[in-house]
Amino acid sequence: MEIWMVNTSFCTAITILSYVIGWKVFHRFGKSWLNPLYTVTMLILCLLSVFPVEVQQYAAGTDLFTFLLGTATVSLAVPLYKQLHSLKQYLPVIIGGVFIGTLAGILSASLLAKGLHLSKAIVLSLIPKSVTLPIAISVSDTLGGVPSLTVLFVILSGILSLTIGPFLLARLGIKSRIARGLALGTSAQALGAGRAMEWGETEGAMGSAAMSMAALCMALLAPFLTFFSLS
DSSP states (O other), X not given: OHXXXXXXXXXXXXXHHHHHHHHHHHHHHOOGGGOHHHHHHHHHHHHXXXXXXXXXXXXXXXXXXXXXXXXXXXXXXXXXXXXXXXXXXTHHHHHHHHHHHHHHHHHHHHHHHHHTTOOHHHHHHHTTTTSOHHHHHHHHHHHTOOHHHHHHHHHHHHHHHHHXXXXXXXXXXXXXXXXXXXXXXXXXXXXXXXXXXHHOHHHHHHHHHHHHHHHHHHHHHHHHHTHHHHO
């Protein structure tokens, strides 16, 4: 019991310290590619390589954050409820936009991977890279991909979309609050929904809706699109 408490306290302290540093760096420089998801992860990996803590020990010592992550994900339903009228009004547009965006993500990743002559395992790991992590891991495992690679691709895809997405939306002159929220939610998932929330409640609701619908679309589409990686 004492060992468990020491491990939990130490791992929690490492996580909080890393997040505080990552958050301050992000706000100091204001660059999307310095998002705490990326910088904090790298900092934690560096700290774990210095201290005698195994990855399994760290995972066991941070169960509290895993619980809070689930709570935070559920909380995304709050703006959805507040914008229920808009969701009903634009439901066909939302479904169509998210479906096309998810399909484009699957096809582009599959065709690019095949064009680069990547291995079958990498192609299958790439297919679900544009949906929320739990769904992506499940789809990757079902298709025969490598879940650990899928985790990497999902994180890189989210960071890249979050970095380039707002810039492209501004350059293309897209001012629709619904379109902006859907675009970020579909491409950058939870990161995109979080950024959209900073723009406004409507954008945040659309980002949350897009994140959820993209996961559903992926679960429905992936089995039928496997032939792109097998042919």
